[in-house]
Amino acid sequence: MVKEVTKLIHKYLRHDKKFPHVWCPGCGNGVILGALIRAIDRLGLEKDEIVLASGIGCSGRMPVYVDFNTLHATHGRALTFATGIKLAKSSLTVITVMGDGDATAIGGNHFIHAARRNLNITAIIINNQIYGMTGGQSSPTTPYGCYASTATYGHIEHAFSIAELAKTAGASFVGRGTVYHIHLLEKLIKHAIVKRGFSVVEVISNCHIQFGRRNQMEDPVTMLEWMRDHSVTVEKAKDMEAEALKGFFTIGILADVEKPIYTEEYTNIQKRAKLLNPL
Amino acid sequence: MVERVLLKGNIAIAKGAIAAGCRYYFGYPITPQNDIPEYLSSELPKVGGTFIQAESEVASINMVLGASAAGARVMTSSSGPGISLMQEGMSYMAGSELPGLIVNVMRVGPGLGGIAPTQGDYFQATKGGGHGDYFNIVLAPASVQEMYDLAIKAFELSDKYRNPAMILCDAILGQMKEPVALEEAEEVTLEAKPWALDGSKGRKPQFLKTLYLSDGEQEAHNLELKEKYDRIREEEALFEGKGLGDCEIVVVAFGTVSRIVKTAIQMARKEGIKIGMIRPITLFPFPASIIRETAKKIPRIMVVEMNTGQMLEDVKLSIENGVKLGFYGRPGGGIPTPEEILKEIKVMLDEEGF
Ligand SMILES: Cc1ncc(C[n+]2csc(CCOP(=O)(O)OP(=O)(O)O)c2C)c(N)n1
Numbered sequence: 001m002v003k004e005v006t007k008l009i010h011k012y013l014r015h016d017k018k019f020p021h022v023w024c025p026g027c028g029n030g031v032i033l034g035a036l037i038r039a040i041d042r043l044g045l046e047k048d049e050i051v052l053a054s055g056i057g058c059s060g061r062m063p064v065y066v067d068f069n070t071l072h073a074t075h076g077r078a079l080t081f082a083t084g085i086k087l088a089k090s091s092l093t094v095i096t097v098m099g100d101g102d103a104t105a106i107g108g109n110h111f112i113h114a115a116r117r118n119l120n121i122t123a124i125i126i127n128n129q130i131y132g133m134t135g136g137q138s139s140p141t142t143p144y145g146c147y148a149s150t151a152t153y154g155h156i157e158h159a160f161s162i163a164e165l166a167k168t169a170g171a172s173f174v175g176r177g178t179v180y181h182i183h184l185l186e187k188l189i190k191h192a193i194v195k196r197g198f199s200v201v202e203v204i205s206n207c208h209i210q211f212g213r214r215n216q217m218e219d220p221v222t223m224l225e226w227m228r229d230h231s232v233t234v235e236k237a238k239d240m241e242a243e244a245l246k247g248f249f250t251i252g253i254l255a256d257v258e259k260p261i262y263t264e265e266y267t268n269i270q271k272r273a274k275l276l277n278p279l
Numbered sequence: 280m281v282e283r284v285l286l287k288g289n290i291a292i293a294k295g296a297i298a299a300g301c302r303y304y305f306g307y308p309i310t311p312q313n314d315i316p317e318y319l320s321s322e323l324p325k326v327g328g329t330f331i332q333a334e335s336e337v338a339s340i341n342m343v344l345g346a347s348a349a350g351a352r353v354m355t356s357s358s359g360p361g362i363s364l365m366q367e368g369m370s371y372m373a374g375s376e377l378p379g380l381i382v383n384v385m386r387v388g389p390g391l392g393g394i395a396p397t398q399g400d401y402f403q404a405t406k407g408g409g410h411g412d413y414f415n416i417v418l419a420p421a422s423v424q425e426m427y428d429l430a431i432k433a434f435e436l437s438d439k440y441r442n443p444a445m446i447l448c449d450a451i452l453g454q455m456k457e458p459v460a461l462e463e464a465e466e467v468t469l470e471a472k473p474w475a476l477d478g479s480k481g482r483k484p485q486f487l488k489t490l491y492l493s494d495g496e497q498e499a500h501n502l503e504l505k506e507k508y509d510r511i512r513e514e515e516a517l518f519e520g521k522g523l524g525d526c527e528i529v530v531v532a533f534g535t536v537s538r539i540v541k542t543a544i545q546m547a548r549k550e551g552i553k554i555g556m557i558r559p560i561t562l563f564p565f566p567a568s569i570i571r572e573t574a575k576k577i578p579r580i581m582v583v584e585m586n587t588g589q590m591l592e593d594v595k596l597s598i599e600n601g602v603k604l605g606f607y608g609r610p611g612g613g614i615p616t617p618e619e620i621l622k623e624i625k626v627m628l629d630e631e632g633f
Binding site: 056073074075076105106108131133134135137138140149150151152153 | 307308309310313316317320321324330332334335336360390391
């Protein structure tokens with residue numbers, strides 16, 4: 001008997017066309033895709049109402065496998081396409097999936113400006129701390145001292161926090177989850193989709209092949225255990241001293257603020273423009 | 280003593296760059312050229328050089344521009360989508376007359392394309408590529424040995440003419456291994472670069488720019504650049520000729536596909552068909568005069584490329600009226616077989632009643 005969840009997932013996959021997928025056995029990307037599908041299903045959204053746009057990378061392959069309106073485009077530019085789509089058809093629910101390199105290296109500028117602009121878009125950023133697809137080069141989230149194929153003597157640059165960056169740049173909603181905390185992940189994605197405004201979900205994921213193998217965590221289980229042992233919920237972190245939080249990352253809702261979204265603001269501009277300069 | 284080692288093409292370029300005295304590499308990962316940054320990230324520190332993985336190709340090329348302005352030998356490498364992003368910096372480098380090596384291990388396009396071998400970036404490489412009136416020096420290796428040799432040559436030409444140089448190759452050349460004779464390691468002494476921004480103590484300050492606003496200044500600058508490109512055309516064109524003495528038809532092909540043509544030529548000789556080949560080694564400057572002169576004697580030319588006909592246009596511009604010109608191309612990652620090429624040549628000869 002096929003489990004209910006499996007049936008559910010199959011309802012959304014292009015399983016006759018696009019499989020087998022490119023992800024390595026044990027990759028966190030499948031876990032995230034599952035959480036995304038369950039979140040969309042539980043929200044009762046129709047397939048046809050969803051746009052899933054991605055950049056390039058292992059994470060960027062996600063739209064290829066699901067039966068939404070999908071766009072698999074240029075490395076780093078998912079949010080710029082999403083902006084165009086959202087403005088041209090604001091009734092659609094627009095979600096982007098990006099890797100850490102995709103979103104914060106080559107697409108870093110687009111990322112901070114999308115957050116600042118505050119369109120009603122959801123950005124899921126899969127942070128596996130490495131360039132997966134191209135062979136394990138360092139990314140902006142590769143931790144100091146870790147190894148990568150272009151950091152064979154240990155990485156000397158410092159990682160930045162995607163979630164904190166999103167917060168500072170002005171995102172309306174910022175959550176951080178992991179592929180270990182699967183229920184939390186689904187909740188965060190649901191929240192992000194429902195939220196009106198630019199919403200970011202940073203997902204800490206495992207690339208045991210490109211990151212783990214170079215950093216003494218060569219199997220997915222070890223990496224999942226690492227996530228379990230190095231994360232603290234936002235609620236618990238509130239009562240902890242900064243010293244005690246060293247070496248840990250927080251998970252949960254990091255920001256949830258109300259501000260006008262771009263399309264509403266622009267509708268007002270259109271009204272004002274017409275009033276001031278009638279045709 | 281010359282050392283012969285088995286090397287991957289991408290590594291050969293990286294080794295050639297180090298042998299040429301290149302000490303700075305800035306780049307962004309993209310397949311099928313990742314061996315170059317990966318190798319240089321571990322080798323450059325050993326020779327006192329610096330490697331930085333930039334946040335994008337736009338960043339990479341502008342870091343190249345900076346190091347070049349300070350007088351260093353510097354390079355970057357990428358493939359299609361990344362090379363497109365570098366066009367901004369390359370235009371500024373050409374405009375401010377800054378040397379530097381850009382390696383393009385081509386992949387399929389337009390758009391993202393796969394990583395299969397192709398020659399679709401010929402136009403972009405040889406016609407400038409970015410905005411403005413300029414050319415890059417473009418070298419097209421056809422073996423791993425040439426990946427090494429032409430990397431060194433590219434730095435020499437680039438410095439000599441103060442102009443960006445590009446190596447244009449593909450995944451076959453980048454990924455395959457062949458024996459390579461390496462030059463004996465010796466200290467490279469670079470010629471002085473009096474124009475470099477290396478501190479102005481004791482001399483007049485100088486600056487590098489691409490903006491010329493007074494009347495006629497920009498035009499004069501562009502004409503100076505043109506004069507330089509004409510000199511490059513005059514003095515630096517390189518090609519390999521094969522069987523041109525006694526052939527009935529000449530194939531023009533560069534890079535990877537020229538090797539397949541060589542096999543087709545051998546097959547044809549066994550059948551008594553005599554085919555010659557001109558292989559441009561420099562794509563800019565294009566070896567137009569050898570093609571023009573050869574076509575006067577053998578007025579049948581077949582261009583073979585792994586695209587839909589790009590170098591074909593330069594061959595057309597090189598020959599005079601009355602030359603019969605054929606083309607066979609496989610784009611999008613298609614690789615022609617020697618049999619296919621030979622068949623096309625035979626069709627062309629048959630049409631003429633040979
Ligand atoms: C302009 C451009 N530069 C480089 C690439 C090559 N490239 C493809 S995916 C990728 C990065 C992959 O890392 P990440 O974004 O972290 O995603 P992951 O594969 O880890 O999911 C790169 C550099 C490209 N496709 N386009």
